[in-house]
Amino acid sequence: MGNCLKAQSNDDISLLRGHDSQDSVEQALGPPPPYQEHVQQRMPVYHPAPNVSRTASQLTEEEQIKIAKRLGLISHLPTGIYDGSSKKGKECVICMGDFAVGEPLRILPCMHSYHKDCIDDWLMRSFTCPSCMEPVDAALLTTYETS
Amino acid sequence: MASMEKRLHKELQALTKEPPRGVHVDQESISRNITEWLVHLDGAEGSLYNGEKFQLVFKFSQSYPFDSPQVMFVGNNIPVHPHVYSNGHICLSILTDDWSPALSVTSVCLSIVSMLSSCTEKKRPPDNAIYVKTCSKNPKKTRWYYHDDDV
Numbered sequence: 001m002g003n004c005l006k007a008q009s010n011d012d013i014s015l016l017r018g019h020d021s022q023d024s025v026e027q028a029l030g031p032p033p034p035y036q037e038h039v040q041q042r043m044p045v046y047h048p049a050p051n052v053s054r055t056a057s058q059l060t061e062e063e064q065i066k067i068a069k070r071l072g073l074i075s076h077l078p079t080g081i082y083d084g085s086s087k088k089g090k091e092c093v094i095c096m097g098d099f100a101v102g103e104p105l106r107i108l109p110c111m112h113s114y115h116k117d118c119i120d121d122w123l124m125r126s127f128t129c130p131s132c133m134e135p136v137d138a139a140l141l142t143t144y145e146t147s
Numbered sequence: 148m149a150s151m152e153k154r155l156h157k158e159l160q161a162l163t164k165e166p167p168r169g170v171h172v173d174q175e176s177i178s179r180n181i182t183e184w185l186v187h188l189d190g191a192e193g194s195l196y197n198g199e200k201f202q203l204v205f206k207f208s209q210s211y212p213f214d215s216p217q218v219m220f221v222g223n224n225i226p227v228h229p230h231v232y233s234n235g236h237i238c239l240s241i242l243t244d245d246w247s248p249a250l251s252v253t254s255v256c257l258s259i260v261s262m263l264s265s266c267t268e269k270k271r272p273p274d275n276a277i278y279v280k281t282c283s284k285n286p287k288k289t290r291w292y293y294h295d296d297d298v
Binding site for chain 2: 047050051053093094095096097118121122125126128130131133
């Protein structure tokens with residue numbers, strides 16, 4: 001069997017020496033690295049509800065489903081590129097920064113628009129429009145029904 | 148600069164340039180730390196708090212404005228109001244459940260002034276004594292039950 005580690009495999013050693021040799025191999029290699037902690041540090045943080053922050057491994061199954069559904073719904077909301085026309089408003093009320101020409105925007109069914117990154121971050125926490133507090137999914141359903 | 152700090156600087160600029168009546172930011176407190184603001188609030192004319200002066204503390208987390216700021220009254224004059232506990236904690240839904248990133252320090256201050264102004268009888272919340280003894284230091288840790296829309 002192939003093994004890319006330099007240490008001999010347990011099988012080889014047990015043939016040459018007694019079964020006590022297994023311990024010495026483990027000692028030479030040292031304790032296994034704290035693998036899980038490293039993984040957790042790099043994991044993205046999710047917000048199943050406002051004021052709640054969790055890494056993927058801390059989410060309940062229900063929350064994972066909710067997040068997956070939410071991601072799907074968000075991806076169906078229209079996006080646009082700011083072209084300088086004042087029709088869409090000119091400030092993102094989330095970051096309070098002015099829209100710059102060429103920046104990606106997302107337009108909610110209530111016609112309020114925000115920087116795409118700003119609003120997507122909020123929609124993962126609460127599926128409402130920050131400006132009018134209108135629930136986005138209710139508005140989405142009416143759009144589906146009428147079209 | 149983190150986006151949270153950028154937004155706080157914008158808010159500070161706007162609040163310094165055009166402060167709403169009876170609201171002013173303590174610039175000295177912010178020059179030390181942008182994530183903690185002291186705001187002076189005057190009781191509105193014609194209200195039960197006319198002539199009184201209050202101080203509010205705003206604490207912002209790194210995820211502001213996605214998470215609401217922690218807001219409470221501090222100092223030696225905590226308004227006597229059915230939604231304000233004697234330790235400075237405020238029962239106001241926009242500070243937790245109804246928070247939106249479109250809200251700001253200015254809009255929170257105006258909501259608090261309006262909450263004070265609509266008060267008709269100066270009294271503490273009925274559960275003040277037990278709450279003050281048992282609550283967390285951080286009012287955001289309290290599970291508020293918003294039951295009264297009148298005041």
